[in-house]
Amino acid sequence: MKENWIIDILRSKGFKVTPQRIALIDTTSKAGHASVEQIYKSMKDGFPAISLTTIYKIIGIFLHNEIIKEIHIAGKKKIYEIKKSPHAHHVCAVCGRISDIYIDTKDLVGQIKSKGYETTSPAIYCYGICPDCRK
Ligand SMILES: [Zn+2]
Numbered sequence: 814m815k816e817n818w819i820i821d822i823l824r825s826k827g828f829k830v831t832p833q834r835i836a837l838i839d840t841t842s843k844a845g846h847a848s849v850e851q852i853y854k855s856m857k858d859g860f861p862a863i864s865l866t867t868i869y870k871i872i873g874i875f876l877h878n879e880i881i882k883e884i885h886i887a888g889k890k891k892i893y894e895i896k897k898s899p900h901a902h903h904v905c906a907v908c909g910r911i912s913d914i915y916i917d918t919k920d921l922v923g924q925i926k927s928k929g930y931e932t933t934s935p936a937i938y939c940y941g942i943c944p945d946c947r948k
């Protein structure tokens with residue numbers, strides 16, 4: 814079964830494995846970054862009776878258990894992604910694409926810590942032009 818990794822995540826967090834929960838993680842993972850409305854739209858095919866409220870509820874639980882992460886891009890709706898290793902987000906001013914950029918954030922956290930702050934979730938947002946639009 815191709816969704817094995819999803820089942821593993823759910824079980825490791827003590828969740829019951831349900832088709833809706835699997836589908837929500839699968840959809841979000843495939844999209845990379847998705848808004849609640851996008852997740853809702855793509856889940857409606859498999860679960861015609863699902864409501865936006867249910868989606869919000871599942872996302873809320875997954876956020877709390879750190880399966881999903883919330884991303885706040887200035888001037889845009891909240892989007893969600895499956896929790897991955899630390900990365901920065903780049904927002905392209907031309908095509909609007911949101912890209913994951915994997916950089917070493919240890920130094921960043923260390924620098925902040927040296928100023929006396931304990932940072933558990935550093936978030937780096939960069940705004941500019943993506944490699945494709947620069948061509
Ligand atoms: Zn671009």
Ligand SMILES: [Zn+2]
Binds near residue numbers: 894900902912913
């Ligand atoms: Zn991301």
